[in-house]
Amino acid sequence: MTEQRASVAEATSDATAPQFTITRIFDAPRPLVWRAWTEQADAAAWWHPRGISIRPGSVAIDLRIGGRYAYTMVNDADGSEYPTAGVYREIVEPERLVYTWGNPDDRDAPVITVTLRELDGDRTEMLFHLLGIAAAPGDADVYDGWDSAFDVLAEHLATVGTGGDADGAHEGR
Template sequence: MDTTKQFTITREFDAPREAVWRAWTDPAIAAQWWHPHEVVTKEGSTRIDLREGGSYAYTMVIPDGTEYPTGGEYLEVREPERLRFTWADPGDEQREAPVITIDLAELADDRCEMTFHLLGIDDDRPSDHGVFDGWNEAFEELDDVLVRA
């Protein structure tokens, strides 16, 4: 894997670390935010086998109806502070899957800092709706889910 291709996003959430952990690991909650704005997660497509060597999968559906299956394998599971997993289209065997690491830190006043690191894809912020923007929008969706909870 090309280790020069990577980026990090750090966000704070007005929710306890355990709630942010659940949002990453409970399929019913993850289905509500594992997508950018204007995209939905296909009903019933989100599954999570939360263990090292376990897998997860979901399907995003864009407004024109095109479906994008996504999934990967859990490489590290340390509740409630760290998840590390591969992230790719399960049908794309042409390239090595990028690796995502999520670190969750407790902050004062029941807040949580999340550090999201993606290894294997460049920071593509200059483009319109690239991977960086897509994850940022997903984290805005996550923020809304946490506020509603």
């Protein structure tokens, strides 16, 4: 296990800040799910909701504290582009990622925390928490976009490993 932390960048949860959580259980071992979050080729396969794709060659991942990642989503219907980028704040392989997320020019970018927990039978529970954006199921925006992306992740895991999404539990705040 590799662990990297930035003392000034610990993710904290302010109960009054806009935020939401999505929990998923994947039929894939934790190292495979970790790889999907941290390897360029894997991330390019699923870092988008349905109806959106990733511009070929746009994914860059520098997986270290203070390292940046970037990619560009493209709307399949009209070609609109959505550049996305952030900075890694905490990395505990293979169980936890904390990073900023948003437009590359965002000054106060939201913070995402992804926690992966091993379950019996080579399954993995993923807890995805986004601090800084109010969203809820059915919003046809950020929550539903991530929820759809996790469907794409389940499909990707099924093609590279032992399965897909066993069941999805979704919590919005």
